[in-house]
Amino acid sequence: MSKRGIPFGVLAEFENPADLMDAAAAVRRAGYRQFDTYSPFPIHGMDDAMGLKPSKLGWIVLIHGILGLIGGIALQVWSMDIAYPVHISGKPYLNFPAFVPVTFAIIILLSAFGVFMGMFFLNNLPRLHNPLFHSDRIAKATDDGFLLCIEATDPVFSEERTTLFLKEIGATFTETIPLEAPDKSPGTETGTVK
Numbered sequence: 337m338s339k340r341g342i343p344f345g346v347l348a349e350f351e352n353p354a355d356l357m358d359a360a361a362a363v364r365r366a367g368y369r370q371f372d373t374y375s376p377f378p379i380h381g382m383d384d385a386m387g388l389k390p391s392k393l394g395w396i397v398l399i400h401g402i403l404g405l406i407g408g409i410a411l412q413v414w415s416m417d418i419a420y421p422v423h424i425s426g427k428p429y430l431n432f433p434a435f436v437p438v439t440f441a442i443i444i445l446l447s448a449f450g451v452f453m454g455m456f457f458l459n460n461l462p463r464l465h466n467p468l469f470h471s472d473r474i475a476k477a478t479d480d481g482f483l484l485c486i487e488a489t490d491p492v493f494s495e496e497r498t499t500l501f502l503k504e505i506g507a508t509f510t511e512t513i514p515l516e517a518p519d520k521s522p523g524t525e526t527g528t529v530k
Contacts, residue, residue, distance in 0.1 A: 342515045344467035345371075345487040346498045347474070348507035353379045355506050356482040361385040362505045363486060368498075370490035374477035393454050400450030401443050408439030470517050473509065485513065 350356045353375060360373050364387045373382060409432075416422070417429040456462070468474045468485060477483050484507075486498050499510050 343488045343495055344470075344513040344515045345485045345493070346495065346502060347468065347471055347483060347485045347511045347513050348502040349473060349476070349509040350482045350484065350506060351508060353482055356484060357382055357385045359484055359502070359505050359507070363484065363501075366501060367492045368486050368490050370487040370493070372485055372487075374474065374481070374483040374485070376478055376480065391458070393451065393458060396454035396457075397447050397450045400446040404443035404446035405439060407446070408442035409435055411442075412438060467513055467515050471511055471513055473511060488515075 348359070350359055356373055356375060357379060360371075360382060363371055364385065369387075371386070373379075373386065375382075412435045413430060416431075421429055423429070473481065473483065475481075484502070486493060486502070488495075492498075495512060499512070502510050
């Protein structure tokens with residue numbers, strides 16, 4: 337079954353960062369939850385305007401760090417006290433100050449793995465293709481464009497109402513993004529200018 341006629345969402349462009357932040361807050365107040373903003377630089381306060389919760393990445397790193405702490409101490413206690421007990425110069429078997437360098441290294445190693453794998457998990461990676469790349473406008477987000485996309489998976493989404501709503505809140509350009517690549521025959525234009 338072809339997904340060519342199924343929309344991924346509606347992409348809208350705004351004049352400047354303030355308009356984009358106001359639009360994100362308006363979209364959130366209107367009940368939309370599946371939307372994202374794109375800009376060439378971070379915009380302070382955008383997380384609050386979008387209603388984003390704090391990232392879970394810190395908790396993932398903390399859990400991996402605790403596992404590294406427990407694993408590092410357990411490895412050394414097992415190897416020095418249980419598997420290969422060697423009594424050296426009257427020092428105790430459980431010499432915790434000597435365990436610090438190895439334990440610290442394992443904490444850092446597992447925390448780094450936690451950051452790497454956590455970012456992959458939280459960002460839904462690997463994602464080999466994003467339907468937003470069907471639009472030529474998305475490239476402006478790396479230079480001078482301030483864009484907002486409401487996805488079709490949102491329960492409030494309706495292509496016509498969503499497009500009209502985005503124009504009402506100040507979008508200078510709106511475009512329906514298809515789930516699959518559109519036919520690139522000459523003379524076809526999918527976007528609308530306000």
